[in-house]
Amino acid sequence: MYTENPIPETGKKLSRRNFFKLLSGVFAGFIVVTLGIPMFESIVGTIKKKKQRIFSKLTSVSSIPNDQPVNLPFVMTEEDAFIKNIQPENVWAIKNPEGEATVFSPICTHLGCRYQWREDQKLFVCPCHHSVFDKNGNVISGPAPRPLDTLPTKTKNNYLYVLWERFKPGISNKEII
Amino acid sequence: MTTKIWKWVNDRIPLSKMLQLGLDEEIPGGASFFFTLGSATLFVFILQIVTGIWQLFYYVPTVDHAYDSLTFLRLFVPYGWLIHGLHYWGASAMVVLVGLHMLRVFIWGAYKKPREMTWLFGIVLLLLTVGMSFTGAALPWDERGYWAAEVGTSIAGTVPFIGNGIKYLLIGGKMMGQLTLSRFFILHAAIIPGVALIMIAAHMIAFRKFGSVGPWDEDKRKIKGDFWPEQVSKDVIVITLLFLLLVTLSAFAPPPFTGPADPLDTTFTPKPEWNFLFLYQALKFFPGTLEVIGTVGIPAIVILLFVVLPFLDRGSERNPFKRRAIMLGGFVFVVLLLTLTITGYNSKGNIAQTKPQQPLKKIAVMSASALKGKDLFGTYGCTACHTMSGSGGKIGPDLTNESSRGRTKDWVIDQLKDSKKHNPQSIMPSFSMLSDAQLNQLADFLLSEHPAGTNSAAAPSASTQVSKAGSEASPVSDTNKAENNNSKNFDTPGSASDMVGNVAHGALLFQQDCESCHGVNGKGGVSNPGSDGGMVPALQPVEKKLFSKNPQTFAENIDKYIQHGSVPSGSSPALRMFDYGDSYTLTQQQIANIEAYILNLNGVNRAQIKVTSFSPEQYFIIIASVLLGLAVILALLNFSFKRKQ
Numbered sequence: 086m087y088t089e090n091p092i093p094e095t096g097k098k099l100s101r102r103n104f105f106k107l108l109s110g111v112f113a114g115f116i117v118v119t120l121g122i123p124m125f126e127s128i129v130g131t132i133k134k135k136k137q138r139i140f141s142k143l144t145s146v147s148s149i150p151n152d153q154p155v156n157l158p159f160v161m162t163e164e165d166a167f168i169k170n171i172q173p174e175n176v177w178a179i180k181n182p183e184g185e186a187t188v189f190s191p192i193c194t195h196l197g198c199r200y201q202w203r204e205d206q207k208l209f210v211c212p213c214h215h216s217v218f219d220k221n222g223n224v225i226s227g228p229a230p231r232p233l234d235t236l237p238t239k240t241k242n243n244y245l246y247v248l249w250e251r252f253k254p255g256i257s258n259k260e261i262i
Numbered sequence: 263m264t265t266k267i268w269k270w271v272n273d274r275i276p277l278s279k280m281l282q283l284g285l286d287e288e289i290p291g292g293a294s295f296f297f298t299l300g301s302a303t304l305f306v307f308i309l310q311i312v313t314g315i316w317q318l319f320y321y322v323p324t325v326d327h328a329y330d331s332l333t334f335l336r337l338f339v340p341y342g343w344l345i346h347g348l349h350y351w352g353a354s355a356m357v358v359l360v361g362l363h364m365l366r367v368f369i370w371g372a373y374k375k376p377r378e379m380t381w382l383f384g385i386v387l388l389l390l391t392v393g394m395s396f397t398g399a400a401l402p403w404d405e406r407g408y409w410a411a412e413v414g415t416s417i418a419g420t421v422p423f424i425g426n427g428i429k430y431l432l433i434g435g436k437m438m439g440q441l442t443l444s445r446f447f448i449l450h451a452a453i454i455p456g457v458a459l460i461m462i463a464a465h466m467i468a469f470r471k472f473g474s475v476g477p478w479d480e481d482k483r484k485i486k487g488d489f490w491p492e493q494v495s496k497d498v499i500v501i502t503l504l505f506l507l508l509v510t511l512s513a514f515a516p517p518p519f520t521g522p523a524d525p526l527d528t529t530f531t532p533k534p535e536w537n538f539l540f541l542y543q544a545l546k547f548f549p550g551t552l553e554v555i556g557t558v559g560i561p562a563i564v565i566l567l568f569v570v571l572p573f574l575d576r577g578s579e580r581n582p583f584k585r586r587a588i589m590l591g592g593f594v595f596v597v598l599l600l601t602l603t604i605t606g607y608n609s610k611g612n613i614a615q616t617k618p619q620q621p622l623k624k625i626a627v628m629s630a631s632a633l634k635g636k637d638l639f640g641t642y643g644c645t646a647c648h649t650m651s652g653s654g655g656k657i658g659p660d661l662t663n664e665s666s667r668g669r670t671k672d673w674v675i676d677q678l679k680d681s682k683k684h685n686p687q688s689i690m691p692s693f694s695m696l697s698d699a700q701l702n703q704l705a706d707f708l709l710s711e712h713p714a715g716t717n718s719a720a721a722p723s724a725s726t727q728v729s730k731a732g733s734e735a736s737p738v739s740d741t742n743k744a745e746n747n748n749s750k751n752f753d754t755p756g757s758a759s760d761m762v763g764n765v766a767h768g769a770l771l772f773q774q775d776c777e778s779c780h781g782v783n784g785k786g787g788v789s790n791p792g793s794d795g796g797m798v799p800a801l802q803p804v805e806k807k808l809f810s811k812n813p814q815t816f817a818e819n820i821d822k823y824i825q826h827g828s829v830p831s832g833s834s835p836a837l838r839m840f841d842y843g844d845s846y847t848l849t850q851q852q853i854a855n856i857e858a859y860i861l862n863l864n865g866v867n868r869a870q871i872k873v874t875s876f877s878p879e880q881y882f883i884i885i886a887s888v889l890l891g892l893a894v895i896l897a898l899l900n901f902s903f904k905r906k907q
Contacts (some may be wrong), residue, residue, distance in 0.1 A: 100903050105491035107899070111892055112502040120309075120348075124316055126875055132338030133874075160754055163696045164359035166320075167327060167334035168761055187687075 100107055131166075139164065140239055140246035143178065149242060154202050154209070154220050156191070163251050172209075176236060176247055177202070177209070177218055188247050189222055190234040197228045197254040209233065230257045283470070285490035289349035290476030292487030293496050296370075299363040301497035302504055304462065309508075310394075311455065313349040316569070318726070321445035325440050328403035329522040333762050333869075336516075340875035347878075348510025348891060355508060357537045360391050368571075368592050371580035372475040378572040379861075384467040385568050390458045392537075399535055404852075405764065408523035409532030411446065412438055417541075420557045437526065466675035483639060506889060513878035519858075519869045529770055531610075538705035539606030540599050545559050546609075546704050566596075600810060626656040628710045630840045631778035635707025637701055651712050664708045674705040696790050699836040706778055756843045759821035768859025771852050776801075779837055784863050785846055793835035799852035802863040813868045817857045824853050 098188040127241060141158045156179050163170040177189040188225030193200045198213035209218040217225040237248040272278045289297070320335040320342070324329060335342040339723050366382065367373055374380035400411035419429035434441025455717075472495075476483050487493065524530070534542045541561065548556035575588050628636070637649065649660040664674070671682075678701055681688035696704065772784070779798045781787045786800025799805060810816040825843030829835060842848040846854070858868040871877065876884065 102491055103902055104490075104900055105495035108896055109495045109498045112498045115889060115892060116502060116505050119888070120312075121508075123344050123881070124312075126340045127316065127345060128319055129872070130875060134338075156802060156857075169332040169757075171754070196317075233709055254853060 089223055109247055132140070140237075140248050141174075143176070143226070143245045143247055145243050146180070146184070146186055146240055146245050149178055149180045149245070151180050152220070153190075156202070159247070174249055176249075177233075177242075178245070186237050186238065186240075186245055187221070188234055188236045190244070190250070190252065192251070192254070193229060193231045194231045194232070194234060194252070195252055196224075230255060231259060233260055263820065265479075266532065278902060285475055285494070287470070287489035289474045289487040289489055289493055290483040291487075292485045292491075293492035295496055295500065296366060297493060298497045298500040299359060300367055300469075300721050302362050302500050303356065303359040305501045306352050306359060306460070306508075307458070307502070309348060309505075310352050313345050313352065314451065314455075316345050316554050317349060317792050318451070323443050325403055325443055325523070328443060330403065332402050333519070337762070337869065338873065340873045341881075342873070343516060343758065343878055344509070344881065345510055347516055347526070348508050350510050350517040351511040351515075353398060354537065355504065355536075356391055357395060360388055362602065364388065365592075365596070369582050369589070370573075371585065372476055372479065372577065373572040374575065374580065375572070377475065378474055379466070379759045380465060380468040382569065383461055384882065385565070386461050387458060387465060388568075389565070390454050391592065392449060393454050394458070395535065395537055397446045400443065401450060403521045403523045405523055405527070405530045406520040406532065406535075408438070408525070410534055410538075413532060413534065414538075415442075417557045420554045421599050422554065422558075452762070471519030475580070478582075484538045502889070506886065509882060509885060513882040514870075516878070519762045519764055521760045521767050521855045521858075522834035522851045527852055529774070529852075530767060536603065536607065540602035543602040543609065551879060569887060600859050616758055629706055629775055629778040630708040631837075632706040633705045633840075634700075634837075635705070638696070638704045639707055653865075661708055662712045665711055669709070671705045671709060673703075674708055675701045678704060697836055699789060699791055713828075755818040755821040756825040756853065758825070758843065758850040758852055759817040760859060761851065761854035763851070763854035763856065763858035764853075765868070768855035768857070768862075771848070771856050772859050775842070775848065776856065780841075788837075788878045790830060790835055790837045790854060793830040793832035793837070795830065795832075799830075800835055801860050803858065804864050809864060811868050813861055815865070816861055816866055817868065818853075820857060820860055821853065824848075824856065 139162055141161045143159050147155075149155055156175055158173060158175040161172055161174045163172070176206050177191055178186050180186045180191075189247050191199050193211040193213065193216055195211060195214055195216045198211050200209045200210075200211040200216070200218070203210050207220060209220070209222075210216075211227070211229070214228050216227035216229035218229065219225055219231050222235065223245055224232055234250075234252045236250055239246050251262045253262055269712045308529045317332075317335060320339060322331045332346065335344075336346050340754075367381065367384070396410070396414055400407040414797075415429045415438075418432060427779060430436055432442070433439075474489075521530075529761045533539075540684070541556070544560060545556040548554075575585070576624060577585075577587060612734050644650075644661075648658040649662065651662050677690075678692075678696070679694045680692050681690035693701070693704075731871060740895055772780075776784070779788050779790075780801050781798070784801030784804075786797060786802075788798040789796060790798045803809070804820070808819040810819060821843075823839055825841065827841030827844070828839045830838065840847065843850065845854055861868045873883075
């Protein structure tokens with residue numbers, strides 16, 4: 086702080102001057118703090134914010150055939166701050182006789198290619214390195230290190246919703262990216 | 263320790279001397295609250311720089327995301343409301359303070375020799391402030407900013423010879439668009455503030471050279487005061503109160519959400535920011551070819567007068583009571599400015615004299631009900647006898663201007679059911695086989711505005727009418743979309759649901775497009791024969807399954823219906839919901855406004871702040887209490903000082 090003063094002062098004047106200095110400092114500090122804290126909070130606050138998990142609507146549960154995998158295209162909404170990305174995706178779904186649906190990510194667990202369903206063999210086959218899975222996603226043959234990745238789902242009003250996630254390929258654990 | 267560091271620093275750079283230069287100054291007449299205006303202006307300018315930079319953490323200057331990014335900052339970022347609010351109100355404060363500062367300098371005669379350069383730099387700073395205000399208003403790319411930029415650049419366009427060149431240079435082309443926003447942004451955030459910083463430095467160097475002007479009374483001038491800390495403490499008190507005022511305004515009078523910019527929307531009446539109202543009002547006195555006098559002539563003369571003032575008023579007398587003529591001139595100018603601003607504020611929007619405003623009804627396009635009536639008009643052979651917009655039979659009267667005959671809807675419906683009621687000689691067949699709803703629709707159609715026979719539709723509404731006609735020309739695809747409620751399409755809300763619309767504008771659009779079916783203020787009461795409920799659903803209150811306290815969810819819920827339409831369950835519903843979005847009958851911006859209005863009808867604020875930090879009210883209470891506490895402590899300290907003396 087600036088303290089030098091060439092003008093000699095009387096004791097009386099000094100206290101008055103000091104009061105003005107104190108007042109200026111206190112109020113200036115008040116503005117700096119009351120504005121500084123919100124400014125700091127405004128840039129760290131968005132870090133704390135949890136990313137919203139948006140489930141995408143697939144189709145009605147009843148329209149999925151029993152024991153037969155179907156490919157379900159859907160439109161996915163991704164929120165990135167104030168930008169909303171809407172992009173098409175697709176998943177594989179199969180329903181067991183009890184009516185519970187399982188949804189698989191369409192991405193091969195080996196190196197991330199998109200596999201296909203061979204109706205004649207009743208198997209999922211990846212065209213890249215010939216990883217083969219059965220209709221429940223278990224590895225039958227090929228280099229795939231783990232079964233097909235299932236995606237979180239929920240059912241509301243007989244509609245099936247899926248949460249799109251991606252997993253690290255090539256490792257035996259299902260690890261979310 | 264601190265003295266050691268201080269000495270070390272000063273051995274290397276003359277910091278102490280620089281501070282002395284800035285702070286050690288004798289003020290003739292002593293410190294005064296009159297002399298705080300310049301410091302207050304400087305404070306607000308710094309506040310604008312700080313909050314402006316902070317907004318850039320979130321704001322992006324692109325036409326598709328500017329509005330949404332600002333909405334994100336204001337509603338979803340902790341204290342985003344404060345940062346934007348301070349910047350918004352700070353801009354107004356800046357204009358007010360610059361004005362008051364100039365007025366003070368004018369009354370004190372502080373522009374006189376040897377301070378002419380300080381005054382001239384000040385004039386440049388005034389112009390830069392106006393430039394900041396103008397370019398900044400466009401950046402949210404909302405309705406108000408967009409139209410203000412449109413009108414403002416058009417005003418620049420009225421400059422003789424080079425006007426269009428200036429306009430096109432400003433907007434980056436011949437039409438407003440992304441390049442306009444980019445240019446306004448770079449002017450607002452880099453060029454003008456950069457020049458302003460240089461000018462402020464020049465203004466202050468010039469000021470320091472001759473110091474504060476002090477009182478005009480020679481006796482009072484003998485009293486001397488110190489700039490530091492006496493004047494500074496007064497400056498700081500004013501600045502603190504100003505800061506509190508700006509926070510209060512940000513918390514309790516947030517900037518309005520005027521809805522995203524919509525170049526196609528003709529229902530918005532632009533009106534400038536308050537600080538340009540004087541010009542807006544003044545332009546009304548210069549119709550037609552005289553307009554250029556108002557847009558360019560008068561502002562140019564005013565600036566010229568400011569510039570030559572110190573060279574015209576050269577006497578050494580500074581006492582305003584002895585400078586009557588110049589004071590009177592200044593007084594007349596201020597009164598004129600205030601009168602124009604106040605009348606401008608109270609006037610209804612009536613923007614350009616060269617293009618008289620159409621009555622609202624003309625611009626209004628046909629309601630959904632009237633559009634259905636138009637179908638009926640064709641289907642039931644009305645055109646065999648009646649002419650409408652230049653085509654049809656001549657047996658009955660021409661119905662093009664039926665709306666202007668002052669007939670009520672009931673009258674028209676009676677006429678359709680039994681024309682002999684009004685004229686026993688009438689040969690018009692009865693249309694009583696039509697349902698009440700159909701009669702209603704037909705009456706709505708007949709009572710709406712129709713283009714004259716020569717197809718000279720009012721220019722501003724042409725685009726909207728074309729889109730209306732387009733939607734009507736393909737009823738098949740409409741129905742397909744609407745009936746296909748279970749399709750994926752139906753589940754996808756349009757981009758409107760992400761935009762925060764304007765309630766008042768939404769109310770206007772609601773009247774035009776929704777009221778005929780959903781009732782006045784969405785209160786329902788319109789029957790829909792053939793549907794299961796028998797009634798068109800009311801929107802106030804809205805169906806429970808659509809309602810949500812979360813404005814975003816609520817907007818998305820109703821958005822699907824507005825975008826894609828829907829057919830009510832039932833054997834043969836007479837009325838169905840139009841696909842306003844898919845058919846481009848309404849723009850996404852307009853839909854956003856309508857959604858904000860419907861949310862408002864149901865007690866939900868579309869622009870609700872969703873942050874985890876303190877709410878604006880809480881923050882205000884906290885800082886106001888802290889300030890009060892500090893003031894009390896300081897007052898007590900001051901009291902104890904005095905007691906000791």
